[in-house]
Amino acid sequence: MRKWTVLALSSLLAAGAAGCGNSTNEAQSESAPASGSAAASVAASSPEATVDTSKKLTITLLAPSYAGGGWQGDNAVVQKLNEKLNINLQIQWVPIANLAEKETAMAASNSFPDAYFVLQNEFTKWRDKGVFLDVKPYLEQFPNFTKYLSEESLQIENPADHYYGFPYYIQDTRDSLAVRKDWLDKLGLQAPTTIEEFGQVATAFATQDPDGNGKQDTSGFSFGMTNGSFSGLSPILAAFGLGNEWIQSGDELVNYKTQTEQLKPFVSFLRELYASGGLDKDFVTNKNNDHKSKFVASTVGIAEYVPGELFTTSLPNLQQTHPEARIAQVIPPVGPDGKQGTSTLPMTSKIVINNSIDKEKQQRIIQLLDYMLSDEGYDLIKNGVENVHWKSENGTFVKLDAYDVDRPQLLSTWFFRRADPLIQMHKWEDQALLDQLQQWNDNNAKYAWPNPAAEVVSEVQSKLAPNLNEKWMAAVTKIIVGQAPVDDVDQAASDWLKDGGDKITQDINEQYKKLHQ
Amino acid sequence: MNPVWKRSWPIYLMIFPGLLFFIVFRYIPMGGLVLAFKDYDPFSGFSGSPWVGFDHFHRLFTQQDFWIILRNTFVLSGINLFFFFPIPIAMAILLNEVKLPWVRKLVQTTIYIPHFVSWVVVAGITVVLFATQDGGINKLLAEHGRQRMELLTDPSYFQALFLTQNIWKEMGWGTIIFLASLASVDPGLYEAAYVDGAGRWRQLWHITLPSLRTIVVIMFILRLGQIMDVGFEQIFLLQNSLNLSVSDVFDTYVYRNGVQHGEFGFTTAMGLFKSVVGLVLLLTFNRLAKKFGEEGVY
Numbered sequence: 126m127r128k129w130t131v132l133a134l135s136s137l138l139a140a141g142a143a144g145c146g147n148s149t150n151e152a153q154s155e156s157a158p159a160s161g162s163a164a165a166s167v168a169a170s171s172p173e174a175t176v177d178t179s180k181k182l183t184i185t186l187l188a189p190s191y192a193g194g195g196w197q198g199d200n201a202v203v204q205k206l207n208e209k210l211n212i213n214l215q216i217q218w219v220p221i222a223n224l225a226e227k228e229t230a231m232a233a234s235n236s237f238p239d240a241y242f243v244l245q246n247e248f249t250k251w252r253d254k255g256v257f258l259d260v261k262p263y264l265e266q267f268p269n270f271t272k273y274l275s276e277e278s279l280q281i282e283n284p285a286d287h288y289y290g291f292p293y294y295i296q297d298t299r300d301s302l303a304v305r306k307d308w309l310d311k312l313g314l315q316a317p318t319t320i321e322e323f324g325q326v327a328t329a330f331a332t333q334d335p336d337g338n339g340k341q342d343t344s345g346f347s348f349g350m351t352n353g354s355f356s357g358l359s360p361i362l363a364a365f366g367l368g369n370e371w372i373q374s375g376d377e378l379v380n381y382k383t384q385t386e387q388l389k390p391f392v393s394f395l396r397e398l399y400a401s402g403g404l405d406k407d408f409v410t411n412k413n414n415d416h417k418s419k420f421v422a423s424t425v426g427i428a429e430y431v432p433g434e435l436f437t438t439s440l441p442n443l444q445q446t447h448p449e450a451r452i453a454q455v456i457p458p459v460g461p462d463g464k465q466g467t468s469t470l471p472m473t474s475k476i477v478i479n480n481s482i483d484k485e486k487q488q489r490i491i492q493l494l495d496y497m498l499s500d501e502g503y504d505l506i507k508n509g510v511e512n513v514h515w516k517s518e519n520g521t522f523v524k525l526d527a528y529d530v531d532r533p534q535l536l537s538t539w540f541f542r543r544a545d546p547l548i549q550m551h552k553w554e555d556q557a558l559l560d561q562l563q564q565w566n567d568n569n570a571k572y573a574w575p576n577p578a579a580e581v582v583s584e585v586q587s588k589l590a591p592n593l594n595e596k597w598m599a600a601v602t603k604i605i606v607g608q609a610p611v612d613d614v615d616q617a618a619s620d621w622l623k624d625g626g627d628k629i630t631q632d633i634n635e636q637y638k639k640l641h642q
Numbered sequence: 643m644n645p646v647w648k649r650s651w652p653i654y655l656m657i658f659p660g661l662l663f664f665i666v667f668r669y670i671p672m673g674g675l676v677l678a679f680k681d682y683d684p685f686s687g688f689s690g691s692p693w694v695g696f697d698h699f700h701r702l703f704t705q706q707d708f709w710i711i712l713r714n715t716f717v718l719s720g721i722n723l724f725f726f727f728p729i730p731i732a733m734a735i736l737l738n739e740v741k742l743p744w745v746r747k748l749v750q751t752t753i754y755i756p757h758f759v760s761w762v763v764v765a766g767i768t769v770v771l772f773a774t775q776d777g778g779i780n781k782l783l784a785e786h787g788r789q790r791m792e793l794l795t796d797p798s799y800f801q802a803l804f805l806t807q808n809i810w811k812e813m814g815w816g817t818i819i820f821l822a823s824l825a826s827v828d829p830g831l832y833e834a835a836y837v838d839g840a841g842r843w844r845q846l847w848h849i850t851l852p853s854l855r856t857i858v859v860i861m862f863i864l865r866l867g868q869i870m871d872v873g874f875e876q877i878f879l880l881q882n883s884l885n886l887s888v889s890d891v892f893d894t895y896v897y898r899n900g901v902q903h904g905e906f907g908f909t910t911a912m913g914l915f916k917s918v919v920g921l922v923l924l925l926t927f928n929r930l931a932k933k934f935g936e937e938g939v940y
Binding site (some may be wrong): 229587590606 | 883906
């Protein structure tokens with residue numbers, strides 16, 4: 126009853142806000158062409174000194190947060206940005222799992238912040254509704270955007286002549302499976318190279334007491350399940366020839382949930398591992414990142430990681446409680462038919478600017494984002510403030526303790542950054558570590574496993590998929606834990622198609638063809 | 643001035659803030675129900691969105707998920723009604739019989755502290771205790787060479803888990819209202835019964851229980867009005883893809899489709915349906931209660 130009332134109330138408020146908002150929107154669109162030409166004419170004269178920063182403006186910004194949460198209170202980086210650009214920056218951090226939900230509620234009440242981070246689904250859903258500022262006219266005046274972000278990445282999900290936001294750079298083959306090297310050594314095993322070896326190693330980790338405490342309290346590997354899809358399982362899916370959500374089959378795109386021929390050996394593999402203990406018995410209750418927490422807690426021996434995060438955060442944490450811990454990369458294991466692939470991410474998230482705020486503010490936000498990509502600004506959001514978070518000593522850089530407490534890098538890792546594969550590596554980092562990360566990156570880059578339909582957006586899909594995927598996942602999970610026979614994969618796939626998956630597939634194929642004409 | 647009005651205006655003045663609260667936060671929001679008949683698009687606004695008539699309801703009643711969700715909701719509500727509801731009453735009677743005041747106070751305080759623990763923490767404790775690999779109970783079982791139990795993922799344990807959590811968290815809090823009504827029983831009745839030679843059981847049967855009857859009936863009717871609300875947080879936190887078949891209820895479905903995917907119209911229709919069912923049940927049972935000579939809620 127109360128939940129319902131809240132929903133109704135917020136809707137009502139939305140109505141009121143929308144009613145008030147309309148007139149300003151119209152005013153905005155009328156003035157838009159004028160602003161474009163003004164910007165262009167100014168750009169012709171001198172690019173740097175165009176923005177008048179004499180007035181102190183408050184800018185609200187919404188950024189996603191991950192493990193550890195966002196900044197609490199005033200961060201030195203924010204102070205520095207405020208001083209530099211004469212702004213009062215107010216950042217709201219929203220856990221990534223609730224981002225879409227939060228922004229949907231903001232949409233319902235028409236209360237978006239001045240600049241914010243949006244995921245693909247929301248970006249495409251709202252792109253043509255006039256809520257995001259077209260930033261293309263500003264690119265000439267602010268050269269850092271095209272200098273440090275590729276033109277292709279700016280074009281993603283955008284029509285040809287309007288860019289309704291900046292891309293959040295992501296390295297496509299970033300994630301990698303990591304294995305406990307010290308456990309392998311203790312049991313006299315090698316890092317697995319095939320799916321079969323992967324299963325053997327995982328089972329050995331569960332049954333042969335790799336941590337030597339005399340208890341059976343470890344398991345081989347784990348992964349998560351969020352909103353009806355797997356997380357941290359890509360190399361295994363790829364090895365069995367399954368698609369990264371969609372796969373080209375003849376002329377058509379097919380969803381991996383219906384690739385029954387490939388799904389059966391995949392599910393059987395996980396089922397055997399579950400029975401042997403090689404697969405974490407609690408994987409069903411894992412949320413997004415629980416497999417990583419278990420790796421850090423030393424209860425799981427293999428997990429998929431962002432290597433930069435692993436080297437700089439998780440491994441040091443693991444070594445605090447288990448000083449003997451060492452890690453090694455698992456090259457994507459080779460499947461039964463010789464297939465290999467690594468988690469491959471599309472660059473589909475955007476940083477957008479509110480279209481209904483006044484022009485002066487919009488320009489100051491663009492200036493802020495541009496500054497964040499400049500040499501000086503990027504150094505600030507990546508490494509922090511000199512003599513607070515780091516200092517230079519005889520030509521080398523040294524990290525200060527405040528860096529770990531303040532975490533000044535959050536804006537660059539979670540909100541906006543250059544196209545920089547070594548985003549998590551700071552200027553004081555050991556060369557050996559940089560080399561190691563580069564090595565992991567290079568190894569992974571060979572095994573890209575892209576989703577052909579990553580850029581395709583289908584309204585049919587966003588309407589039907591949540592429940593369908595949840596049901597499919599439930600059916601497959603039942604098979605993995607041994608509550609249902611492997612052949613039920615056929616039933617799960619045909620149910621998915623019958624209940625609306627066929628409509629999704631049809632729409633995705635249509636949109637895909639439109640996009641690639 | 644009307645003499646009645648003159649005499650009682652301070653009372654009306656005192657009612658006013660409460661009345662205002664209900665108007666602003668309970669009645670005005672009901673306007674939002676219009677969404678159930680519209681294809682709501684936040685950017686077109688409340689009035690700009692097109693009317694769709696009963697389309698949302700048609701979609702709701704024709705999809706097969708609906709019956710599963712309805713069944714799950716009723717089953718979990720039923721469990722609450724028949725197994726959880728009597729427990730605070732029993733607890734209140736037991737506490738009432740305790741003659742040492744400090745023992746009664748201590749027990750009472752101890753059992754209602756969990757009410758102030760948030761569901762997130764309760765879910766955390768549940769996982770720590772019941773997880774298959776790392777859970778305390780299963781670690782104990784494994785150490786004694788027993789089979790591990792999949793308490794969190796096996797759908798057949800879900801309802802028991804749901805009930806246990808509820809009892810642990812809300813039992814103590816639920817006793818408060820019954821204890822209060824027991825405290826108002828005239829001690830003279832017990833004394834008279836004692837003089838007439840009634841033992842503890844007779845006193846319980848003829849004095850304690852009858853004096854609780856009215857409040858029990860009222861609480862029961864109020865609970866019926868909320869039969870479609872089974873507690874979003876608790877279920878959402880217990881839910882996983884293996885127990886979805888028994889744990890998916892209206893609240894979690896609305897969350898997934900409405901809050902996460904912005905289908906405001908469809909999920910408002912769902913909310914309206916829930917409220918109508920609750921209202922019908924409340925009215926029916928209130929009338930029944932009156933027929934049997936009870937006071938009812940209004």
